[in-house]
Amino acid sequence: MTSDVINARVTFRKSPIHMLERFTFPDLDSAYESFLQHSGLHECVILQTCNRVELFGCANSTDLDKIKKTWASVAGLEENAFKENLEISKGTDAYAHLLKLTSGLDSLVIGEEQILGQVKESISTARGIKASGDNLNTLFDKAIKIGTRVRQATGISKGSISIGSMAVNLAEENIDDLKSKHILLIGTGEAASLVAKSLKKRDIDFLITSRTFERSKAFAETAGGKPLPFEEATTNFKSIDVLFVATVAPYFLVTHDRVKEAMDSRNNGMLIMDLSNPRTVDDKVSEIDHVKVMNLDQIAEMVEKNMKNRIGVVSSAEHIINEELPLVEAAMKRLEVEPIVTNVFKEIDQARVKELKKALQMLGEKDEQKIRIIDQLTQAIVEDIMSIPMNNLRKASEQGDSEILKTVTRLFDYKRE
Incomplete structure (x- = not known):
């Protein structure tokens, strides 16, 4: 039922800049299509700059070999071309990496501004072609907001030097x-x-x-x-x-x-x-x-000398990221249960509407104002009854309580598509 978020990247940290050219995707549309069809990912976002080529993906079960094989095929490489070049982060580590990216902590020049705009552009492109979904859209939106907050609160982008x-x-x-x-x-x-x-x-x-x-x-x-x-x-x-x-x-x-x-x-x-x-x-x-x-x-x-003057700024940025990371993690976990919550409310509302129609027919009620009042009353009753257990279910998801999720799935006979 859970979705794995993975980040696979080739960056300046392990590859000289002239080597990065080999790992880029010359046709982004084709790359997105290939990853969604052949890598096992049901969501993906590609980030390409002169210093990095990165893939953020989401899958029910991550298959790294398929991802590498697809990447090699799209970029025109041999599968063994990655060797020591490829870095992998999963789950919370992938979230943390993206937060560092948007905050300017993972750049060649600490605090550089260009990467934030490049991250925004990458998620905008993925959204436009429907390559990203609820998981990556949520993750990137939060990372962009946190990166912006870090930059404004610390001034990390000011006076950066290499x-x-x-x-x-x-x-x-x-x-x-x-x-x-x-x-x-x-x-x-x-x-x-x-x-x-x-x-x-x-x-x-x-x-x-x-x-x-x-x-x-x-x-x-x-x-x-x-x-x-x-x-x-x-x-x-x-x-x-x-x-x-x-x-x-x-x-x-x-x-x-x-x-x-x-x-x-x-x-x-x-x-x-x-x-x-x-x-x-x-x-x-x-x-x-x-x-x-x-x-x-x-x-x-x-x-x-310049960096010594900026140690406090980097430390402040890392502190904000460490504060925000658990909140991002909770929001991502909560996404696991939202389809169940939506499905439960949908099925209960269908039952409510069905019984409401029966009742109105039995009463022979034709007054539109009265029908609207009765309709609103039944909606309010359903929401009052269901809001507490559904909110508790969301909290359980945020806390990683998989047993409650399994129980609710069986209880409401929910089948994930």
């Missing part, structure tokens, strides 16, 4: 008119995506490169930038004014010789931001005239 945005801020402080400069971003991982997001937000154009051109193109499609072949980018720094390096390469990508050669043929300076761990910019590069290098340690220290 390594990527701090690097861009520092670039703006050190370079006049950043928009007019030639900017290159090397890397397609988490840190690179934060830099790209910050540049894109400021409407600043930039080049993007990675060790494979396909990664660069996939990154550019989701995060912005103009893709550039790796060798072309790393062997010619002559025209680059600002260089962001954010990779996990185990060697120096930006060498002393390459930068020195570039600087010998130009008069203006170069700013290099090394966000890599380990560092991928040769330490000797900083010795070159008119070249300024800032590394991850320096940038991270500034971000850390």
Whole structure:
């Protein structure tokens, strides 16, 4: 009789941004149709952003293998493509995850505002094509309200900063008119995506490169930038004014010789931001005239100071979520019993109307005002008799009392469709 709510997701936490492209659904309508037909889900909501692909579903009995198989089919993947990428949450854990999403606690940049609008858009789309139902509509409505409350009460969206945005801020402080400069971003991982997001937000154009051109193109499609072949980018720094390096390469990508050669043929300076761990910019590069290098340690220290100032804000947000989560859980459990309550009231009302008609025929009553009064009287009697046991049934459902639910189901001969 219960409905399981499940969340299956592939996000930036376990997959670099260029990998996420593989798990997206190119045709949402087709994806919804496939999940509802083949995965065992009777409700679903799909959330896709540049940092995550998530499926929220509801089923009488969750079959994870069917969900993975359907996902792989729609996205054009092998079933084993998920491996360590896929994260699963069920029941209360899925509710908590959605609350963290709408509150901005599960984003690359804590408190970022865009995700709340994306969640709203995802449930609106699902509603529009009738892919979501009472369970997910209720869950998402409550999560959106709670996320909005968290943001208003804590101000978590104000002053949020990341390594990527701090690097861009520092670039703006050190370079006049950043928009007019030639900017290159090397890397397609988490840190690179934060830099790209910050540049894109400021409407600043930039080049993007990675060790494979396909990664660069996939990154550019989701995060912005103009893709550039790796060798072309790393062997010619002559025209680059600002260089962001954010990779996990185990060697120096930006060498002393390459930068020195570039600087010998130009008069203006170069700013290099090394966000890599380990560092991928040769330490000797900083010795070159008119070249300024800032590394991850320096940038991270500034971000850390900002985060320390925001620890109280994050803690306050988590406190609100912990307060609201039991209420969401109770509301979801209550949904289990609503079909029974509706069915009982429907059957009793049908019996009431049937007996009322008999009584009115026996009385020969034709006066419309009197008929209306008698009708209202019988309705009131039914509601008075049934309201207490039905409300107790709702409370039992909220408290997870499955035995009472089973008893009432047998008592009223309720058969779930």
